[in-house]
Amino acid sequence: MGRYSDDPAWADIIPLPTDEGGPNPLAAIAYDDEYAEAMSYLRAVMAANEFSPRILDLTEDLIDMNPAHYTVWLYRAQCLFALKSDLHAELAWLNATALEHQKNYQIWHHRMLVVDVLDSCEGEREFVSRMFELDAKNYHVWSYRQWLVRRFGLWEQGELEFTRDLIEKDVRNNSAWNHRWYVVNGREEREEGEAGGVVGDAAVREREMEFAMQAIEKAPQNQSSWGYLRGIVRKAGLPLQGCKAFVQRFASLEQPDEVRSSYALDFMAEILAEEKGSEQQAALALDMLAQKYDPVRRNYWEYRKGLLGVDAVAA
Amino acid sequence: MSPLVRKDDDPRNTLEELLQQSRIEELTSEHDGYEDVEPAHSSTAHDFNGHPFPGNHLQPARTQAKPPLPPWLQAATLGLFHEDLTTTTTQAQAKVTKECLPHLTGQDTSGFELNSHGLPHLRRTQHAAFLHAQFEPLPAPYVAIDASRPWFFYWVLSGLSALGEDINPYREPLIATVRPLQNPTGGFGGGHGQLSHCACSYATILALTIADALHVVDRRATWHWLGTLKQPDGGFRMAIGAEEDIRGAYCAMTMLTLLNLPLELPPDSLARTAGLTRFTDKLGEWISHCQTYEGGIAGAPTNEAHGAIPRYLDVPALLAWLAARQTQPEGGFQGRQEKLVDACYSHWVGGCWALITAALQQPPRNSAALWNRAALVRYLLTCCQQPGKKKGGMRDKPSTRPDAYHTLYSLAGLSHAQNVFTYNARAPTTGEGRSLAAFNWAARGPSKEEMRELGVDEEDLVNFVHPVFVIPMAAVERARQEFEDGTL
């Protein structure tokens, strides 16, 4: 008695029951009957390497019961392509499934395989944006979006504006910052020799630095915007001095009680360490971090101070 | 009431919120779907039985002065950098700080017995019982872990070992349980009839290593199967046809090392068509593409930085990135910038300190000098232990339920914080075409002085957990000896 055993369409299959390895398996799951039956049919058809439309029904049924079942997803993908199935129908089904199981990640690999074969990203970004409305930091969805940009060359088709809007909504959304970096620099980083991004294109570099600085003005104690600015300076190999005037507005050694951002003070310590003859001042900035502005990282700041090669500074 | 806690931070409110939030979570989550699985014997809201703070009412009033709070928990530090701009991120952070502060400051001790430094003792008995219970039969909703069950074997056995429990009674049941999971073409799946998968194989092999049962593994077949996962670009897929990401590289290299398999690619490996001959070919480059502009390591090239393994990288930038992951004021670790503290990163980030120390050009005297071990210990002992007399297990943060995943990685975090691990740079890293570097670690426990600084007593110490393999040091050494001659 069961969905498959009662169905004449499956009458040719002898199901393979589960082997639990012995009478006392560890952490054995008391499967309900529907799942146990579907799995026993899956084992049988996989053993026979069957690719047929009924496999799509069986795998859909299993994914409904257990969306984290990677075996079922991989088998389903093979079957879809072997049968040249309607991939638009597959996407429609995936949309509903993704919304229902937001934390599932197998779905996104599967989607990638399907969209790759479809060779069209129509509607994809819109769907991904819907996912971001539910969770703007979903790692797997962001990975998928990067893949879309790369696969379909969407570098200059609204992605920059998309990250601007998300950062506008939440200036600390690090995932959006990371995507922005990718959109600006990804092509150059992947295809060496391309002169662009923050390294090769001065106009782009200035625009992005300006963008980060404006975000810092809005919320000075924000790792994401400082990290972005610092990343540009590091990648482009710019002298740190160029940022000194800006950084000073948030962390000045002349006004040690008015520091507005520990990230600015960290940056200031790096700037001073690079400046000839300012090691003592750099040490002072690191002392301020260790003792007042970021005591949870005291050991790290003191390690950094040790790298300056100066003797202990009177705080 | 302590002056640093605002009126609306009354722990009673916090607890009420906690009770209201007590929820059946979706069984999968952001940690690759293995986290937040409801434990077999988890606590539920009504177990609190009406007492606002279980056990607190039974304790005599404390008359002695509390030990002073560490600098990062003092009012002056907590009051720094007030931001007017409220966003989703700041709201989420404020909520977590609010739920953690009463525990961190000792205002709410959850009824735990305190050690001589005023921090809760490690609740060894309860955590061990919680882990043992994970091996009991699981009800039908656990079908959600049907493809990741081997993780439980590993989390439970490694967690129990860290607590010094005897795991030998599980040896035979483990051998029997994993037998149907191994495929003749190499590797282990999540269950009988499932495809071989890097994560499942990694977890199974670690569990077998702990139980001294590696003879179960078909090493030659494993080597062939790993050869099918190696990609022409240098990375590894998680399974044939599955995604390529850093977990694949990490799991595959761990298995190759622990089983002492040849680094030479099998003849039928697809990667050979691109001119690669060894498992390590182009791996360094592939991983270096995973380092982001922020200095951290992403799951795959260009993805957002996520706690992982240092090597072939801009080491100072990585160090800065790791240091920035310790959260103020909780003292635990976050996985990414502007995300929330979570006990499992006690391992994923906390385990990196020993590794990066070995990679630094100007290393400190030891890894302890790079980070705040005491802050992590305080977070784990005060915020991550499940309260309730008979409840055990460790959790992401106070508003979540304990599970085996967070229990192991919290205990591993305690090991990283309590002990000092050093890498012997003079020992060989390869030999006869095999990878040996990961075997060159030594550990020592804390001195009396370090225990005072960390706020732990003798009974709060866990056993050494290997910084690379995250299993007992002794089990790693046993595996090294077992396959020393390298024959397949």
Ligand SMILES: [Zn+2]
């Ligand atoms: Zn976690």
